[in-house]
Amino acid sequence: xxxxxxxxxxxxxxxxxxxxxxxxxxxxxxxxEIIDMVANRYGLDKNYVxxxxxxxxxxxxxxxxxxRLMTNSSVLxxxxxxxxxQHEMIRQLALQGDCVIxxxxxxxxxxxxxxxxxxxxxxxxxKLQRCxxxxxxxxxxSEKEIFRKMKQIDKERAAYRELFTxxxxxxKEFYHLCINTSGKEIKTLIPxxxxxxxxxxxxx
Amino acid sequence: xxxxxxxxxxxxxxxxxxxxxxxxxxxxxxxxEIIDMVANRYGLDKNYVxxxxxxxxxxxxxxxxxxRLMTNSSVLxxxxxxxxxQHEMIRQLALQGDCVIxxxxxxxxxxxxxxxxxxxxxxxxxKLQRCxxxxxxxxxxSEKEIFRKMKQIDKERAAYRELFTxxxxxxKEFYHLCINTSGKEIKTLIPxxxxxxxxxxxxx
Numbered sequence: 252x253x254x255x256x257x258x259x260x261x262x263x264x265x266x267x268x269x270x271x272x273x274x275x276x277x278x279x280x281x282x283x284e285i286i287d288m289v290a291n292r293y294g295l296d297k298n299y300v301x302x303x304x305x306x307x308x309x310x311x312x313x314x315x316x317x318x319r320l321m322t323n324s325s326v327l328x329x330x331x332x333x334x335x336x337q338h339e340m341i342r343q344l345a346l347q348g349d350c351v352i353x354x355x356x357x358x359x360x361x362x363x364x365x366x367x368x369x370x371x372x373x374x375x376x377x378k379l380q381r382c383x384x385x386x387x388x389x390x391x392x393s394e395k396e397i398f399r400k401m402k403q404i405d406k407e408r409a410a411y412r413e414l415f416t417x418x419x420x421x422x423k424e425f426y427h428l429c430i431n432t433s434g435k436e437i438k439t440l441i442p443x444x445x446x447x448x449x450x451x452x453x454x455x
Numbered sequence: 456x457x458x459x460x461x462x463x464x465x466x467x468x469x470x471x472x473x474x475x476x477x478x479x480x481x482x483x484x485x486x487x488e489i490i491d492m493v494a495n496r497y498g499l500d501k502n503y504v505x506x507x508x509x510x511x512x513x514x515x516x517x518x519x520x521x522x523r524l525m526t527n528s529s530v531l532x533x534x535x536x537x538x539x540x541q542h543e544m545i546r547q548l549a550l551q552g553d554c555v556i557x558x559x560x561x562x563x564x565x566x567x568x569x570x571x572x573x574x575x576x577x578x579x580x581x582k583l584q585r586c587x588x589x590x591x592x593x594x595x596x597s598e599k600e601i602f603r604k605m606k607q608i609d610k611e612r613a614a615y616r617e618l619f620t621x622x623x624x625x626x627k628e629f630y631h632l633c634i635n636t637s638g639k640e641i642k643t644l645i646p647x648x649x650x651x652x653x654x655x656x657x658x659x
Contacts, residue, residue: 372627423576423625429633439654446650450643 253278253349253452254366256358258426261404262378262397264437265371266353268430271438273351275445281344282353289336303333338415354408358426359416367451369444370426375401377433427451457482457553457656458570460562462630465608466582466601468641469575470557472634475642477555479649485548486557493540507537542619558612562630563620571655573648574630579605581637631655 255272259265266282273280283301290297338360341352345361352361358368373381375398382397392400409420418425428447432440459476463469470486477484487505494501542564545556549565556565562572577585579602586601596604613624622629632651636644 370627374628423574423627423633423635424578426633427635427637429627429630431627431631433631443651443654446654447647450647450650 252345252364253448254345254357254361254364255351255448256361256366256368257351257353257371258358258368258408258420259354259371260373260378260421261401261408262382263371263373264381264432267437268369268371268432268440268444269351269353271441272444272448275441276349276351276448278349278351279344280351280353281341285337285340285344285352285355288340289333292340293333293336295333300333300337303330356412356415359412359418367428367448368426370421370423370429372421372429372431374431374433456549456568457652458549458561458565458568459555459652460565460570460572461555461557461575462562462572462612462624463558463575464577464582464625465605465612466586467575467577468585468636471641472573472575472636472644472648473555473557475645476648476652479645480553480555480652482553482555483548484555484557485545489541489544489548489556489559492544493537496544497537497540499537504537504541507534560616560619563616563622571632571652572630574625574627574633576625576633576635578635578637 253276255269255276257265257269257272259268269282270280286297286301289295290300293300337355341355341357341360344350345352345357345364345366352366358366378401379394379397382392382401386392405421412418412420423429430440430444457480459473459480461469461473461476463472473486474484490501490505493499494504497504541559545559545561545564548554549556549561549568549570556570562570582605583598583601586596586605590596609625616622616624627633634644634648
């Protein structure tokens with residue numbers, strides 16, 4: 252079975268890499284779809300699930316224990332439940348057959364299925380340019396705002412990962428292949444990554 | 456021009472990867488050869504050049520300044536001279552045409568030639584096994600000794616790099632592709648890496 256997981260820095264093009272790689276390999280890519288599936292199954296709002304899905308659940312912990320604990324605790328329970336549902340969903344999808352899964356600690360969750368785990372990263376300037384190109388005409392963020400968003404999202408991803416595992420997000424030791432996309436168009440890298448994937452699994 | 460530089464953890468199989476990759480691409484691989492060339496040109500002993508070549512030149516600095524400074528200073532001068540000769544040699548080789556260069560900060564030294572910079576790494580156990588397999592029958596090192604040697608050599612490589620650049624050795628941000636060889640035979644990865652290299656340069 253070929254399970255490929257993509258972890259990525261915000262703005263590095265990791266999501267695009269996952270989508271295009273899956274297309275080239277002729278297998279499904281799961282990304283936002285996971286949120287929709289969890290929302291549908293639990294009758295929850297997609298935005299809410301999305302909000303919780305890659306964020307640090309600890310932010311929902313009460314800041315002062317014992318004070319209004321009930322309210323916060325129920326929010327926390329809901330968040331943990333959504334995370335658990337998402338984890339279950341990811342494993343079910345992976346068990347169905349070959350696929351690419353973007354983000355969501357899939358590398359850790361599917362470890363027993365021996366996935367190929369890829370980390371996608373880039374330098375700050377390349378990520379900034381990618382974010383600017385990707386933004387709608389109607390959106391306008393300053394460079395400073397984009398850099399702040401990058402940092403914040405990556406921090407949330409790291410914290411989410413560290414809730415479930417001892418493995419640090421983005422540390423090359425925890426991935427099989429780390430791809431620097433700085434200055435590169437993602438689509439030009441795809442045949443190379445696809446070749447790597449095919450040979451990787453071909454030998455198993 | 457296709458210049459591929461290989462930086463690697465001790466025991467990760469980076470040298471073998473470089474040799475085999477060069478063979479597959481039909482281009483020369485420079486590794487120990489650089490030491491021989493420098494030794495020949497300067498009429499120095501190969502072992503001496505090898506000893507200095509990837510070590511931290513700072514170890515040759517006098518520990519107490521002003522005390523027997525002359526002796527230490529001349530050793531230091533010789534070491535710096537050898538390092539400079541090696542750097543010059545690496546640039547000359549790269550300028551001759553497509554090649555793979557293993558270690559020796561070639562990625563930094565040849566930056567203006569736009570090399571593809573690969574970092575090869577593996578988990579401790581895989582590196583241990585590779586060291587054990589590679590050792591002569593006559594050599595016997597305990598696991599502890601091998602781990603100590605691994606740590607020491609990687610530390611020297613890191614220090615050597617940090618003498619010439621602000622870039623930290625082994626930090627994924629400073630490489631284009633980081634390859635984890637844990638549990639893999641190097642030769643099985645070569646077609647994948649060669650495909651990556653060809654596509655990388657094909658698009659330039």
